Amino acid sequence: MAVEAPAKHVYDFDDDDDGPVVFKRNNTSSFKQNQFNSEVKKTLSQRSDGQSGRQASDARGLNGQSSSSLNKSIPPSKSPPVRSPVLSPKSSNSSVKASPLRSPVMNSKASTSLNDRSKQATQQNKSTAVKEEKTPIKTTETNSDSDDDDDSQPLSARLKGISSQGNKGANTSTPAQSQRLVPKTEIKGSAEDPDDEAPLSARFKMKSNSGTLISKPCESHEKKPMASKIQQNGSTMKDKQQKSSVLSDKRPLDKGNSSDQSYAKKPKISDTPTTIKSKQVTVKAEKNEEDDDHIPISQRIKKPAPSNSKTSSMKQKATKVVSSSFKKINKNSKKEMKNSKYSKSTKLSPSSGDGQKKWSNLVHNGVIFPPPYKPHGVATMFAVMQDTDYMSKPQFKKNFWDDWSKILGKNHVIKGLEKCDFTPIYEWHLQEKEKKKQMSSEEKKALKEEKLKQEEKYMWAVVDGVKEKVGNFRVEPPGLFRGRGEHPKMGKLKRRIRPCDITINIGKDAPIPECPIPGERWKDIKHDNTVTWLAFWNDPINPREFKYVFLAASSSLKGQSDKEKYEKARLLKDYIKNIRAAYTKDFTAKDVTKRQIAVATYLIDKLALRAGNEKDDDEADTVGCCTLKVGNVECIPPNKLKFDFLGKDSIQYVNTVEVELPVYKAIGQFQTGKSKTDDLFDELDTSKLNAHLKELMPGLTAKVFRTYNASITLDDMLNKETKDGDVAEKVVIYQRANKEVAIICNHQRSISKSHSAQMSRLTEKITELKDVLKELKTDLDRAKKGKPPLKDADGKQKRNLTPDAIQKKIAQTNAKIEKMERDMQTKEDLKTVALGTSKINYLDPRITVAWCKRHEVPIEKIFNKSLLAKFAWAMDVDPDFRF
DNA sequence: ATCAAGACTTGGTACGATCTCG
DNA sequence: CGAGATCGTACCAAGTCTTGAT
Structure with missing residues (x-):
C-alpha cells in the first residue's frame, strides 16, 4: 500500500x-x-x-x-x-x-x-x-x-x-x-x-495599535451623539410615525400585505418601533426627566423626516451627476419590477407592525442540487x-x-x-x-x-406579485466542513443534501416546485407566511441547526428589515444619553448583577463588543461581552484595560483602552477570586442583558449599539471632515470614515499574499521618481544659467526646456511622488482592515446617499452594483438626512 | 427561569471578472 | 496584450435574538 x-x-x-x-x-x-x-x-x-x-x-x-x-x-x-x-x-x-x-x-x-x-x-x-x-x-x-x-x-x-x-x-x-x-x-x-x-x-x-484606534472613535461618539441627541424626548411617537411612513414609500415592500395585516397582526409587536412607541415614550420620558434631553421633536424635524420629505428642496441640490446616477438606479429597479409581474401596491408599509405576516403570496421554484x-x-x-x-x-x-x-x-x-x-x-x-x-x-x-x-428558474421568486431575486438557491454540495478557528468539527464530512432533507415554504396557492431529482421528493411543504425562508434543511454537521434559502439582499423583504434595523439604531440616538447616564450611575451599584450589567453595557457601547451568547462545546471557543473570561481582560493601572480575546469567526480582538475609574475598579472586583477561565460577568448572560436594555428603550438589544456607533461615527466624520475638493478627495474622506468604523467594529481581513511584494514595488517606483526629480533639479539649475541639460542615462541629449517648463515638471513629479506615498500609506493602513462588512451591515446607507447628494459625489463611487440594489430603499433620501 | 428550536443578520474568504499599467 | 492589482460575489460559517415549551 x-x-x-x-x-x-x-x-x-x-x-x-x-x-x-x-x-x-x-x-x-x-x-x-x-x-x-x-x-x-x-x-x-x-x-x-x-x-x-x-x-x-x-x-x-x-x-x-x-x-x-x-x-x-x-x-x-x-x-x-x-x-x-x-x-x-x-x-x-x-x-x-x-x-x-x-x-x-x-x-x-x-x-x-x-x-x-x-x-x-x-x-x-x-x-x-x-x-x-x-x-x-x-x-x-x-x-x-x-x-x-x-x-x-x-x-x-x-x-x-x-x-x-x-x-x-x-x-x-x-x-x-x-x-x-x-x-x-x-x-x-x-x-x-x-x-x-x-x-x-x-x-x-x-491591528496593532488597536487600542488607540478604538478609543478615539468611541470618544467621539459619545460626544457627538450626545449632543445631538438630546433632542427628542417624548416625541417618540412622532418619530416612529415618521419612520413608518418613511418606510412606506420606498419600495413596495409589503405591498398588499400591509394593508391587510398590518394592523391586525401587530399583536406581537415585538419589535418594531411602531408598536413600541408607546412604551418608549414612557420610558423615555422618565429618563429624560433626569437629563433633560428633551429636545424634542423640533430637532428631529429638522432632520427631515426621512422619507417623504425628500421631495423638498434638498433634492434639487443634488448635482447632476448625482442625480443621474440615482435616477439610473431607480430606473433599474423599476424595470425589474416591471419585468416581473408586479404590481406593487405600495402602501405604506406598516411594516414593522405587522407582527408576523411577511407575505401573502409566495411563488418560487425550489432549489437546485449539485450535479449528481x-x-x-x-x-x-x-x-x-x-x-x-x-x-x-x-x-x-x-x-x-x-x-x-x-x-x-x-x-x-x-x-x-x-x-x-x-x-x-x-x-x-x-x-x-x-x-x-x-x-x-x-x-x-x-x-x-x-x-x-x-x-434561471431558481433565481427568482414572486412575492406578492413582485419578482424578487432568491439568495442562495443552490443546495450546498458535499464537502469537508471548514470551521473557523479551532472548531472541534473541522474536517468532518458534510454529506450530500437530498430532496428528502429539504422543507419548502411556499404560498398556498402556488404550485409546489417539482423535485429536480427524479424519484425523490421533498421532505415537507409548508405555507408559513410569518417567515421569509423559501426552503431549509438541517445542517449535516450540526443537525440541530438549519440552513435556509432566503431572498437576496436586494429584495423588498430584506430591504425593509434593513431599514427597520437602522431606524431602531437611530431611535437609540434619542435614548443614548440617558442610557449612558444610567449605566454610569450603576458602575458603583451595590447589587453585583446591576453593576455587571452596567459595565457590560458600557463595554458594548464604548467598544462595540458583541453580546456574547453562550456556546456549546462543539463549537469554536470564542467570546463576546457577556462571555468574556477573566483572563481576557487585564487591568493596567491606573485605569486602562487590555482586552485580548477571540471573537466571532475567531478573529482576535486586542485593544487597550482607558476607562472611567469606576469601570476599572468594577472589572477588578469581578475578577477577584476567580481563575482566568472563569466568566468575568458571572451574573450575566445575553438574555438578562437584553431584557434590561429593553427596559431602557423598546426593542433595544446589544447589537443595536454596534449599528448605532458605526452609523453615528460615519455621519459625524463625514460631516465634520468633508471639505471642498474633487470627487477623488471626497471619496478618500469617505474611506477614511469607513475605515474608522471598521476598526471600531474590529472587521479584519487577512493580509494578501502579495502585499509585501506590492509594497516593495511601490517603494521602488518612488525611488525612481526621486531620481528623476534630482535630475530635473540639476537641469533646472543649468537652465537658469542658460546651460543645456545634462545627457540622460543613455547618453542622449535631452531637449532644452525653459526653467518654467522644468519647474512644471518638477511640480508634477512631486505630486506624483506624494500621491504614491499616500497610496502606499493607505494600503499599509488598510492591509488588515475590511471595509466591506461595515458598509454592508452597519452603515445606514442613507447617510452615504445623502452625503453623496450634498457633495456631488456619484453614488457609484461608494456603492457597487449589489450595494445599490441592496440599498434601493435608501436612494431617495433627502440630502439633508442625518443619522 | 431555562432551554432549545427557529429565524435571520453578520463575517471572512477564495476565486473569477474587470481594471490598470507597462 | 498580459501580468498583476482590484473588484465583485458566491459561499457558507458563526453570530444575535425571539419565541414557545417545560
Whole structure:
C-alpha cells in the first residue's frame, strides 16, 4: 500500500463534480501568535493547539506528475458528488509573519477552494479521471464502498433516502467520536501533511495599535451623539410615525400585505418601533426627566423626516451627476419590477407592525442540487485541501479520518491517513484547474450560459406579485466542513443534501416546485407566511441547526428589515444619553448583577463588543461581552484595560483602552477570586442583558449599539471632515470614515499574499521618481544659467526646456511622488482592515446617499452594483438626512 | 427561569471578472 | 496584450435574538 497506491485511488473519487467545496480560510492558528501576549488566550483557547508547530505550508508543490490519470479505483462507487475543486495553487501560505507582538496577524491562508464552478471543469475531468481508472491500488478507495455519506451512495440508495438518520447519527457523533481515533500518528510523508501546525499564528491580524484606534472613535461618539441627541424626548411617537411612513414609500415592500395585516397582526409587536412607541415614550420620558434631553421633536424635524420629505428642496441640490446616477438606479429597479409581474401596491408599509405576516403570496421554484455525483470520493475532498492550513491541524485530520474510515469500512486496506499520499490527487486537481483556466473564452462563456440556463428558474421568486431575486438557491454540495478557528468539527464530512432533507415554504396557492431529482421528493411543504425562508434543511454537521434559502439582499423583504434595523439604531440616538447616564450611575451599584450589567453595557457601547451568547462545546471557543473570561481582560493601572480575546469567526480582538475609574475598579472586583477561565460577568448572560436594555428603550438589544456607533461615527466624520475638493478627495474622506468604523467594529481581513511584494514595488517606483526629480533639479539649475541639460542615462541629449517648463515638471513629479506615498500609506493602513462588512451591515446607507447628494459625489463611487440594489430603499433620501 | 428550536443578520474568504499599467 | 492589482460575489460559517415549551 504504499503511498502511491492510495493515491490512485484517490483520483478515482473525484469525478469531478463534486468536488468538495471548500473554502479556505485560514484559520489560524491564531493562538499561536498571540501567545506571547496573552497567556490568557492560551487558557482560553486551550485547546491544545499546541500542537502544531510549524506552519502549514506544506504546500508542497506539486510535483510533478500528473498522473492525472490516476485512476480511480475500481469501484468508484458512489461518492458524493463533489465537484471538482479547483484549487489554485497558490503559494499558499505565505509568509507568516512572525509578527512581533501585536502584529496583526496575518493569516496565511491557502487558497484552494473549489467552487462549484469548477464543475464545469468536471466534465473534462470526468473524462480524465473517471475514465481512467487506474488501478488503483486498491486500497483506499474504498470509496466505493463507503462512500461517504450519502454521496457515496448512489442515487439509488439515496432514494431511500432517508437514511438520513443514519447520517445524522454520524453527525451527531461528532467530535467525540472522532477523537478517539487519534492514532493519527503522523502523517506521513507522503501525505505529508505533517502536521505541522503552523505556528504561524498567523492568522490574526489585529491591528496593532488597536487600542488607540478604538478609543478615539468611541470618544467621539459619545460626544457627538450626545449632543445631538438630546433632542427628542417624548416625541417618540412622532418619530416612529415618521419612520413608518418613511418606510412606506420606498419600495413596495409589503405591498398588499400591509394593508391587510398590518394592523391586525401587530399583536406581537415585538419589535418594531411602531408598536413600541408607546412604551418608549414612557420610558423615555422618565429618563429624560433626569437629563433633560428633551429636545424634542423640533430637532428631529429638522432632520427631515426621512422619507417623504425628500421631495423638498434638498433634492434639487443634488448635482447632476448625482442625480443621474440615482435616477439610473431607480430606473433599474423599476424595470425589474416591471419585468416581473408586479404590481406593487405600495402602501405604506406598516411594516414593522405587522407582527408576523411577511407575505401573502409566495411563488418560487425550489432549489437546485449539485450535479449528481460522480464517482469520486472522499479522498479527493481531502486531497484538495492540501495546501490549506487545515492540513496542519490535527483536529481536522482526525475528524476527517474518523468519517472517512467509517466509509472505508473495517476491512479496508487503508488503516490510517498517514499512510496515504494524496499528492497525486492533488496534482490531478491542479491540472484540472489549469485546464479550466486554459479554456478559451468562448468555451467559458458557453459553459456559463449553460449554467445560467439551468439555474434561471431558481433565481427568482414572486412575492406578492413582485419578482424578487432568491439568495442562495443552490443546495450546498458535499464537502469537508471548514470551521473557523479551532472548531472541534473541522474536517468532518458534510454529506450530500437530498430532496428528502429539504422543507419548502411556499404560498398556498402556488404550485409546489417539482423535485429536480427524479424519484425523490421533498421532505415537507409548508405555507408559513410569518417567515421569509423559501426552503431549509438541517445542517449535516450540526443537525440541530438549519440552513435556509432566503431572498437576496436586494429584495423588498430584506430591504425593509434593513431599514427597520437602522431606524431602531437611530431611535437609540434619542435614548443614548440617558442610557449612558444610567449605566454610569450603576458602575458603583451595590447589587453585583446591576453593576455587571452596567459595565457590560458600557463595554458594548464604548467598544462595540458583541453580546456574547453562550456556546456549546462543539463549537469554536470564542467570546463576546457577556462571555468574556477573566483572563481576557487585564487591568493596567491606573485605569486602562487590555482586552485580548477571540471573537466571532475567531478573529482576535486586542485593544487597550482607558476607562472611567469606576469601570476599572468594577472589572477588578469581578475578577477577584476567580481563575482566568472563569466568566468575568458571572451574573450575566445575553438574555438578562437584553431584557434590561429593553427596559431602557423598546426593542433595544446589544447589537443595536454596534449599528448605532458605526452609523453615528460615519455621519459625524463625514460631516465634520468633508471639505471642498474633487470627487477623488471626497471619496478618500469617505474611506477614511469607513475605515474608522471598521476598526471600531474590529472587521479584519487577512493580509494578501502579495502585499509585501506590492509594497516593495511601490517603494521602488518612488525611488525612481526621486531620481528623476534630482535630475530635473540639476537641469533646472543649468537652465537658469542658460546651460543645456545634462545627457540622460543613455547618453542622449535631452531637449532644452525653459526653467518654467522644468519647474512644471518638477511640480508634477512631486505630486506624483506624494500621491504614491499616500497610496502606499493607505494600503499599509488598510492591509488588515475590511471595509466591506461595515458598509454592508452597519452603515445606514442613507447617510452615504445623502452625503453623496450634498457633495456631488456619484453614488457609484461608494456603492457597487449589489450595494445599490441592496440599498434601493435608501436612494431617495433627502440630502439633508442625518443619522 | 431555562432551554432549545427557529429565524435571520453578520463575517471572512477564495476565486473569477474587470481594471490598470507597462 | 498580459501580468498583476482590484473588484465583485458566491459561499457558507458563526453570530444575535425571539419565541414557545417545560
